[in-house]
Amino acid sequence: MRLLIAEDDKLHRSFLEAVARNTLPDLDELTITGDGADTIAAFETEEYDSVILDLQMPKVTGVEVAKYIWARKPNTKILFWTNYTEEAYIRGITKIVPGAAVYGYILKSAPEEQLKLALQGVFVAEQCVIDREVRGVQQRAEDRLSGLSELEYEALVDLCLGLTDKTIAARRNVSLRGAQSRLQHLYQKLGLDKADIPLGVWGPSFNSRTRAISLALSQGILNADALRREEEDLQRWLRDNLV
Amino acid sequence: MRLLIAEDDKLHRSFLEAVARNTLPDLDELTITGDGADTIAAFETEEYDSVILDLQMPKVTGVEVAKYIWARKPNTKILFWTNYTEEAYIRGITKIVPGAAVYGYILKSAPEEQLKLALQGVFVAEQCVIDREVRGVQQRAEDRLSGLSELEYEALVDLCLGLTDKTIAARRNVSLRGAQSRLQHLYQKLGLDKADIPLGVWGPSFNSRTRAISLALSQGILNADALRREEEDLQRWLRDNLV
């Protein structure tokens, strides 16, 4: 068994190494990398069947690394190991996980015992091991009443990047009204129409557009990391469409 | 010497404990807490002259804890120990540090050697020890050309919370035009007028209001944590001003 560990915090790194070494008896080879780019580089020169991935790494996210890995070797077993249960990450992962891949999702705050179980479950028994909390978020995201549809999520991203309605329309290939319509649905889903809005005497207290961002952030649907990644996509698109 | 360590990640917790124990010879008492509320509780029952604070803790931030501590015992020595150099935190801290307090600011990513030096510097020699990187951010924030003034920062916060111009005006006790004027300056400072904006054929690509949020987040002027705290202030204000 050949294991690759990608984690930028050195403490967690050595901790993971220690636990892996005495939980996985048939560990032949172990490599450790500190950021996304290194991880991909390592994966290019060597063969690994198992990977532990920290999601928030400088420059290249864990999600992107996973995407890269699965694009090449879809049967690589990946254990995601992260701090928070941000919906943005979970959404990103469930979008790229190939049909019958083996993977796990565990929180850094989980007790060591759980980590050991996850290691064995994913890498030895080849099961999917998803943390309870994470599973909860996943459920909610799939629920089409409380969760956002893919279209609404796209709209949210564009909104948070600071685009105008017109630009959103152009980017997503819909009419102006179409873009506005998506935003409208987004507002509803986020609960912007609800009594959530305490009307003062000065009319409505909130600006839907910016309030939507605020809500999305506080509910963990989006985070700064995810936004940074989306910003790059946007810049690429802008370059290609300057006309 | 009585030391209090507040840190939610258990790995970092034990690491800190180990380093503190063999760097500070005259350590009489050592308490460790895992979140902000506990920290404050501990501080209420016992006396401590030195504290190590993680900034991002669940519920009550390190900044708030520091505020509490310094409000009672201004000569408590505090070492802030955190992951990132978010301007929001730095701004929060420099706002509450009492005149001649002894404190330090060090990054989790710093080598162990630096941590040891900081421990001794702050707790023994009673110097202020500020990490280079952090110092850089601090400088820029104080620079009135690149940094935001307190007023502009307030406007940014209100903007990010999703308020309308009208509500901002009411909250900050200025006229409607006054609020808009602040926003206008904010946009300038953030570089929203610059060539940063690649005009497509569809006119301007960005909505100033939302783009400002995007920029502020990506530049680390604000973060989700800081916003959550501000949201609470806002809710309080809303309650008091429903007329």
Added chain:
DNA sequence: AAAAAAGCTGCGGGATCCCGCAACCCTGCC
């Protein structure tokens, strides 16, 4: 004391946003 800088304010107007209404696709289902 004079000059400069920073901030607040009213006015006005063009651009943008938000959204109800109605019509028109599709797709899937009875």
Added chain:
DNA sequence: GGCAGGGTTGCGGGATCCCGCAGCTTTTTT
């Protein structure tokens, strides 16, 4: 076939936002 549901589109209008211009006060600088 019929029919409901999700998504898109055009139209129209009221609310909001953005900002230049000009005048005012306050603070800081010279």
